[in-house]
Amino acid sequence: MKIDSFLKSLSVLSFFVLLFSSCTDKFDEINTDRNSVATVGSAELPFLFAKAEASAVPNIWNYQIAQNLFADQYAQYFACTATYFPSDRLNIRMDWVGAAFNPIYTDMVPQLQSIKAAAPAGSAEAAIADVVWVLGFHRVTDYWGPIPYFNAGKAGSSVAYDAQDKIYDDFFKKLAAASEVLKNKQNEKPYGTFDLIYGGDAGKWFRFANTLRLRLALRISKVDPARAKTEAEAAVAAGVFQASPGDDALLQKSTKGSDNNGLSIMSDWNEFRMSASMESVMKGYKDPRMSVYWLPNNATKANPNGTGKYDGLRNGLTSTQLTEAVNLPTANAKVGARWSSPDFGGNGTYLETPQNIMSVAEAFFLRAEGALLGWNMNGTAQSMYEEGIRQSMRQWGITDAAAITAYINSPDVPVAPEDFLKSPAVSKAPIKWASDIATQREQIAIQKWLAIFPDGSEAWADYRRGRNFILYPVANSENPDITDPTKQWIRRIPFLLSEKQNNKAAVDAAVPLLGSGGDKVTTPLWWDKN
Numbered sequence: 001m002k003i004d005s006f007l008k009s010l011s012v013l014s015f016f017v018l019l020f021s022s023c024t025d026k027f028d029e030i031n032t033d034r035n036s037v038a039t040v041g042s043a044e045l046p047f048l049f050a051k052a053e054a055s056a057v058p059n060i061w062n063y064q065i066a067q068n069l070f071a072d073q074y075a076q077y078f079a080c081t082a083t084y085f086p087s088d089r090l091n092i093r094m095d096w097v098g099a100a101f102n103p104i105y106t107d108m109v110p111q112l113q114s115i116k117a118a119a120p121a122g123s124a125e126a127a128i129a130d131v132v133w134v135l136g137f138h139r140v141t142d143y144w145g146p147i148p149y150f151n152a153g154k155a156g157s158s159v160a161y162d163a164q165d166k167i168y169d170d171f172f173k174k175l176a177a178a179s180e181v182l183k184n185k186q187n188e189k190p191y192g193t194f195d196l197i198y199g200g201d202a203g204k205w206f207r208f209a210n211t212l213r214l215r216l217a218l219r220i221s222k223v224d225p226a227r228a229k230t231e232a233e234a235a236v237a238a239g240v241f242q243a244s245p246g247d248d249a250l251l252q253k254s255t256k257g258s259d260n261n262g263l264s265i266m267s268d269w270n271e272f273r274m275s276a277s278m279e280s281v282m283k284g285y286k287d288p289r290m291s292v293y294w295l296p297n298n299a300t301k302a303n304p305n306g307t308g309k310y311d312g313l314r315n316g317l318t319s320t321q322l323t324e325a326v327n328l329p330t331a332n333a334k335v336g337a338r339w340s341s342p343d344f345g346g347n348g349t350y351l352e353t354p355q356n357i358m359s360v361a362e363a364f365f366l367r368a369e370g371a372l373l374g375w376n377m378n379g380t381a382q383s384m385y386e387e388g389i390r391q392s393m394r395q396w397g398i399t400d401a402a403a404i405t406a407y408i409n410s411p412d413v414p415v416a417p418e419d420f421l422k423s424p425a426v427s428k429a430p431i432k433w434a435s436d437i438a439t440q441r442e443q444i445a446i447q448k449w450l451a452i453f454p455d456g457s458e459a460w461a462d463y464r465r466g467r468n469f470i471l472y473p474v475a476n477s478e479n480p481d482i483t484d485p486t487k488q489w490i491r492r493i494p495f496l497l498s499e500k501q502n503n504k505a506a507v508d509a510a511v512p513l514l515g516s517g518g519d520k521v522t523t524p525l526w527w528d529k530n
Contacts, residue, residue: 046194056136063262072456161510279312304345316474364388
């Protein structure tokens with residue numbers, strides 16, 4: 001399905017249908033027209049929550065034009081093989097990227113505000129609603145910087161934009177308050193089976209809230225190190241993710257109601273492949289996750305092993321470069337079997353693959369970096385780093401303890417990918433824990449980048465704020481703001497054209513909040529100090 005037919009389909013997708021087909025009639029009644037609901041009581045909260053939860057991250061058809069054609073490629077998980085898509089060469093289609101902005105305000109905010117108005121103060125339902133609020137909004141502000149936040153959902157012809165530091169301050173307050181509520185309600189089952197991530201397990205939501213707080217603490221570690229330390233240590237002391245797969249946050253997907261996995265939907269269109277950065281790292285490390293994340297070149301139903309090779313592409317190749325024989329779309333590794341159909345050696349339930357939200361492995365890598373900064377993370381940087389690798393391996397089905405230990409102790413380093421531009425290895429960092437702090441930071445960054453795949457939104461944000469692991473520059477830039485890709489990188493999304501047209505006064509007032517760089521892709525966000 002190409003982008004033009006996708007955009008036609010998008011216009012008819014006005015609401016999300018729950019996994020549970022027996023509940024779809026009432027869900028439609030509540031969510032299609034909020035004005036038709038006279039009252040919202042406890043019976044309605046699960047329906048509202050399911051809608052909000054599913055909309056807090058790019059879902060179904062939004063996934064491609066909200067994440068894959070933007071953050072997924074900026075994080076260099078994937079490289080685009082379609083010559084008519086400019087995103088891989090950094091030319092932003094503003095009419096596409098609105099899919100990362102608009103659903104938060106139309107599909108998440110109204111539901112959560114209704115829950116907050118109806119749920120008792122201090123309830124698990126209200127606390128988890130605040131956690132989902134932060135989950136959705138931190139992805140939006142990390143794309144744009146200033147966004148409408150404190151007045152989101154309020155009536156008015158113009159909605160003000162808020163500075164990112166003020167938004168983050170509210171994130172931390174919400175997560176701290178939610179954690180305080182949930183720590184005494186861990187045996188409750190708020191929202192029950194309508195909770196598409198944890199099935200109503202308040203204890204897991206408690207650890208999720210603390211882990212999200214830890215993630216955001218590291219995000220601000222360069223701009224506000226004192227606040228970052230305070231928030232991170234409080235999160236770890238309260239209790240973050242501990243064991244995979246139990247704590248891993250995965251959003252359940254289903255073919256009922258066409259609520260398919262967004263990555264799976266587009267995988268068979270054959271318009272993106274493994275990046276050269278991924279090839280350099282995973283091939284050099286002999287990483288056992290390679291065959292989980294990727295299908296080999298030319299994999300088919302009849303021959304799921306294809307050529308047996310895994311080759312990637314440099315991001316930003318021109319149309320001419322993409323036509324070179326070694327870079328034909330059929331000659332590069334495709335996203336793995338869990339996201340691909342049987343026609344390409346995948347599996348029959350690929351459309352129901354859960355969507356990755358946050359992993360246990362990430363929590364350990366965050367703690368490893370915090371320990372390097374001198375924070376109390378209840379363990380050493382090395383122990384957290386090595387445990388992060390173990391937890392990631394377990395998450396992806398690698399259970400051979402001896403093989404995992406051998407990987408952790410391996411001196412292997414990334415290799416030069418077999419690519420069109422004859423690129424060098426993307427890094428010289430080995431897997432085995434190094435003796436110098438600079439290499440240790442790079443090792444943590446690389447392993448976290450691998451572990452949080454395929455969440456390109458988080459990987460791109462983490463790359464910008466840390467720059468501890470330097471990816472390849474794009475081969476070619478078609479963005480007028482990036483004239484030298486070897487020295488410049490994409491650091492934010494410009495304000496939407498639709499917002500400039502419909503909310504002009506607020507957007508004009510928001511531009512100074514970005515600082516001297518103005519509304520450009522090269523302007524760093526508040527927390528980006530690289």
